[in-house]
Amino acid sequence: xxxEEAPGATEEEQQxxxxxxxxxxxxxxxxAAKKAEKQAKLAADQQSTEEEDFAKDRYGxxxxxxxxxxxxxxxxxxxxxxxxxxxxxxxxxxRVHTSRAKGKQCFLVLRQQQFNLQAxxxxxxxxxxxxxxxxxxxxxxxxxxxxAFVRTVEQKIESCSQQDVELHIERxxxxxxxxxRLPLQLEDAVRxxxxxxxxxxxxxxxxxxxxxxxxxxRTTTSQAxxxxxxxxxxxxxxxxxxxxxxxxxxxKIISAASEGGANVFTVSYFKTSxxxxxxxxxxxxxxxxxxFEKVFCVGPVFRAEDSNTHRHLTEFVxxxxxxxxxxxxxxxxxxxxxxxxxxxxxxxxxxxxEIQTVNKQFPSEPFKFLEPTLRLEYTEAVAMLHEAGVxxxxxxxxxxxxxxxxxxxxKEKYDTxxxxxxxxxxxVRPFYTMPDPNNxxxxxxxxxxxxxxxxxxxxxxxxDAQLLTDRANHxxxxxxxxxxxxxxxxxxxxxxxxxxxxxxxxxxxYLGLHNIRQTSMFPRDPKRxxx
Amino acid sequence: MPMYQVKPxxxxxxxxxxxxxxxxxxxxxALQNGEVEPAVKALEARQDxxxxxxxxxxxxxxxxxxxxxxxxxxxxxxxxxxSSLSSQSPTSTTFRGTTDLDAxxxxxxxxxxxxxxxxxxxxxxxxxxxPLTLLVLHSVLCQRYRVLSTVHVHSSASSVPPQxxxxxxxxxPDSYARQMFQLGFTLIWKDVPKLQMKFSVQNMCPxxxxxxxxxxxxxxxxxxxxxxxxxxxxxxxVDTAFFQLAEGSSKERATVLRALNAALGRNPWLAGPxxxxxxxxxxxxxxxxxxxxxxxTNVQRWxxxxxxxxxxxxxxxxxx
Numbered sequence: 020x021x022x023e024e025a026p027g028a029t030e031e032e033q034q035x036x037x038x039x040x041x042x043x044x045x046x047x048x049x050x051a052a053k054k055a056e057k058q059a060k061l062a063a064d065q066q067s068t069e070e071e072d073f074a075k076d077r078y079g080x081x082x083x084x085x086x087x088x089x090x091x092x093x094x095x096x097x098x099x100x101x102x103x104x105x106x107x108x109x110x111x112x113x114r115v116h117t118s119r120a121k122g123k124q125c126f127l128v129l130r131q132q133q134f135n136l137q138a139x140x141x142x143x144x145x146x147x148x149x150x151x152x153x154x155x156x157x158x159x160x161x162x163x164x165x166x167a168f169v170r171t172v173e174q175k176i177e178s179c180s181q182q183d184v185e186l187h188i189e190r191x192x193x194x195x196x197x198x199x200r201l202p203l204q205l206e207d208a209v210r211x212x213x214x215x216x217x218x219x220x221x222x223x224x225x226x227x228x229x230x231x232x233x234x235x236x237r238t239t240t241s242q243a244x245x246x247x248x249x250x251x252x253x254x255x256x257x258x259x260x261x262x263x264x265x266x267x268x269x270x271k272i273i274s275a276a277s278e279g280g281a282n283v284f285t286v287s288y289f290k291t292s293x294x295x296x297x298x299x300x301x302x303x304x305x306x307x308x309x310x311f312e313k314v315f316c317v318g319p320v321f322r323a324e325d326s327n328t329h330r331h332l333t334e335f336v337x338x339x340x341x342x343x344x345x346x347x348x349x350x351x352x353x354x355x356x357x358x359x360x361x362x363x364x365x366x367x368x369x370x371x372x373e374i375q376t377v378n379k380q381f382p383s384e385p386f387k388f389l390e391p392t393l394r395l396e397y398t399e400a401v402a403m404l405h406e407a408g409v410x411x412x413x414x415x416x417x418x419x420x421x422x423x424x425x426x427x428x429x430k431e432k433y434d435t436x437x438x439x440x441x442x443x444x445x446x447v448r449p450f451y452t453m454p455d456p457n458n459x460x461x462x463x464x465x466x467x468x469x470x471x472x473x474x475x476x477x478x479x480x481x482x483d484a485q486l487l488t489d490r491a492n493h494x495x496x497x498x499x500x501x502x503x504x505x506x507x508x509x510x511x512x513x514x515x516x517x518x519x520x521x522x523x524x525x526x527x528x529y530l531g532l533h534n535i536r537q538t539s540m541f542p543r544d545p546k547r548x549x550x
Numbered sequence: 551m552p553m554y555q556v557k558p559x560x561x562x563x564x565x566x567x568x569x570x571x572x573x574x575x576x577x578x579x580a581l582q583n584g585e586v587e588p589a590v591k592a593l594e595a596r597q598d599x600x601x602x603x604x605x606x607x608x609x610x611x612x613x614x615x616x617x618x619x620x621x622x623x624x625x626x627x628x629x630x631x632x633s634s635l636s637s638q639s640p641t642s643t644t645f646r647g648t649t650d651l652d653a654x655x656x657x658x659x660x661x662x663x664x665x666x667x668x669x670x671x672x673x674x675x676x677x678x679x680x681p682l683t684l685l686v687l688h689s690v691l692c693q694r695y696r697v698l699s700t701v702h703v704h705s706s707a708s709s710v711p712p713q714x715x716x717x718x719x720x721x722x723p724d725s726y727a728r729q730m731f732q733l734g735f736t737l738i739w740k741d742v743p744k745l746q747m748k749f750s751v752q753n754m755c756p757x758x759x760x761x762x763x764x765x766x767x768x769x770x771x772x773x774x775x776x777x778x779x780x781x782x783x784x785x786x787x788v789d790t791a792f793f794q795l796a797e798g799s800s801k802e803r804a805t806v807l808r809a810l811n812a813a814l815g816r817n818p819w820l821a822g823p824x825x826x827x828x829x830x831x832x833x834x835x836x837x838x839x840x841x842x843x844x845x846x847t848n849v850q851r852w853x854x855x856x857x858x859x860x861x862x863x864x865x866x867x868x869x870x
Contacts, residue, residue, distance in 0.1 A: 389738060393736075394728075396728045403751075406753075428751060432748050433672055433738070433748075434738070441728075
């Protein structure tokens with residue numbers, strides 16, 4: 020660069036520089052200004068939040084309850100919150116069913132088992148904006164402790180079980196937080212199947228429910244079903260105990276398969292193998308021979324049937340009865356049917372709320388029965404089926420569709436969902452069934468049906484060792500395997516009979532449900548082993 | 551009178567023997583000397599014998615058919631109706647008729663397999679209105695056939711008084727073997743608006759109303775009178791009993807009692823000289839409406855006559 024050119028250039032450069040510089044400076048100034056603004060704003064906000072959070076100690080996530088202290092606090096149940104308790108200050112622990120913020124208020128629905136009610140946090144002199152924001156952000160299904168005033172409402176809250184009151188929250192603490200993404204939504208799980216398709220709202224299919232059973236069990240329907248099931252078991256025990264029965268516990272690990280070898284689970288038993296009991300049959304009978312006269316037992320039954328149907332499980336709860344009788348096996352039938360009728364009456368009288376809750380999601384007809392229970396003979400049933408156009412031999416067993424058709428025919432004629440079918444043909448019953456004394460084609464055995472599906476199979480048992488041996492030979496069963504069984508009848512055995520029902524199946528049919536997995540808490544079938 | 555009379559051409563009537571056989575052919579089976587083989591003769595004789603027996607049987611069956619089942623359609627109604635009401639002879643036994651339940655109830659099974667299964671009559675009644683007529687008919691049925699009677703309470707009925715549970719009498723000692731009975735009578739106390747009966751669900755619709763069920767049960771015991779006029783009279787009394795006596799106002803009841811009085815003045819029983827369903831129905835309804843004591847003289851006499859027959863034991867027992 021020449022000296023003459025440099026000043027020109029520098030002038031230009033200077034000019035350019037000054038232009039660029041100006042621009043740069045301007046930009047920097049703008050940036051700085053914006054930054055300053057932001058900072059000022061933040062500062063202001065922070066100041067304001069810090070300033071205004073006067074309610075900081077009235078909400079928050081509690082420390083994990085590790086039994087740090089024993090509080091003498093009384094927690095009230097949601098179902099007890101009625102208008103009479105208005106204006107009381109109470110503590111309660113419940114789950115957050117939903118939370119919804121609306122401006123300066125947050126509406127929460129708090130749920131305990133089948134009961135729920137509305138709770139409200141509003142910005143005011145007791146609650147700050149931050150508190151409302153916190154409440155709105157509590158994840159669904161979290162467990163919270165709430166201190167609140169009970170207030171009556173002018174308009175009924177239709178969507179809650181406690182319709183006349185709501186809570187105005189003073190303090191709210193999260194005891195156990197739930198993860199934000201739930202595998203299934205409770206409202207979807209309770210929605211009846213038809214509705215979902217019409218309105219485009221989702222329903223949850225059974226596999227998802229079973230995989231996430233812990234959440235599914237919280238729904239009102241599940242709570243109702245299992246409370247009813249508990250009722251069935253309770254009524255069974257109470258009724259039989261009142262009749263003089265003794266409850267026994269039978270072993271489930273046995274050395275030989277009791278009814279036909281194909282459907283048993285094998286377990287390794289030290290150096291040999293053993294089987295899981297298919298039914299407590301053998302041991303019930305041994306108890307009778309042991310002079311207990313009337314026994315019942317409640318316990319698991321294991322059937323290794325590879326049936327993937329709506330009514331089979333590999334493990335279920337069996338309620339089994341066995342009793343000695345004086346002269347005729349109908350004494351046993353009368354006892355069993357009387358027990359069943361007492362169970363139905365108990366459910367009808369004491370569990371109506373549960374039945375109605377289940378009907379909301381799974382509508383069905385109420386269960387009808389006759390007292391004393393209707394007893395038809397097998398020949399009558401075959402005649403009814405013939406009349407309806409079904410072709411079957413009179414010594415043939417009833418197939419499942421025939422059983423269902425028969426159930427419908429009996430319902431039409433007698434208007435009952437529960438009946439007993441007596442005098443089955445001998446050919447289709449197990450070897451220990453007592454044959455009919457007058458007609459060798461038939462046996463002293465019976466089945467009981469609910470809504471057209473079989474729930475109980477029973478009979479008078481052969482109590483004579485010789486006859487038992489003959490029958491076993493006739494059925495070509497290896498006598499060595501059942502030697503212990505036959506031996507139990509060699510030292511004087513009273514005539515006896517009995518039968519067993521499946522708890523899950525009885526519940527399913529009483530409520531009119533269609534799949535046994537709905538009435539089994541953690542069902543086991545050929546395809547499912549967890550949870 | 552004929553117009554033209556012509557004298558007969560030929561003299562007297564000549565008897566002409568018209569041949570029955572057009573062409574006579576010599577017997578193929580005949581032996582050389584023209585005689586028929588004795589074996590063939592014997593065969594012919596046997597055949598004639600069989601045909602004779604068949605004709606006899608046919609005549610017998612036709613005769614039986616006429617006496618057993620419903621009257622022939624071509625019976626002259628005018629002749630019978632005028633004579634029946636006055637000339638029917640009173641009989642001592644009130645219930646006769648066939649014991650063939652199959653014919654009366656129709657075959658329950660359509661296919662050839664008749665397993666001898668129990669035919670069950672199911673009656674659903676409201677415990678608030680117990681059907682006395684049916685209880686009476688049930689006791690008569692029990693005398694005629696082997697009836698298995700059971701009483702059930704439906705889950706819809708809230709509380710049933712104990713006398714209703716034992717209204718069909720004590721349990722039959724053989725009731726554990728249903729096959730041994732000809733007829734089943736199942737009474738279910740249920741919360742129904744109107745009494746109904748179900749028998750053969752595939753072939754019959756349910757029969758509603760105590761009157762109609764009573765008619766059905768009565769026909770199992772003896773057929774309705776063959777004379778249609780008498781049958782109609784019986785029917786009309788049955789309807790009167792159930793609609794006006796049992797359910798009507800006190801004015802209607804009084805009218806019916808007067809009508810009863812008038813009818814019973816002419817005949818010993820309501821439908822003529824024979825005891826019939828009309829008497830059963832009216833007696834039960836009179837008893838149920840508790841107007842027996844205030845009834846006119848003929849009616850009182852008739853009530854005593856009914857009681858003497860002995861069929862009404864269960865009804866009186868229930869009302870006590």
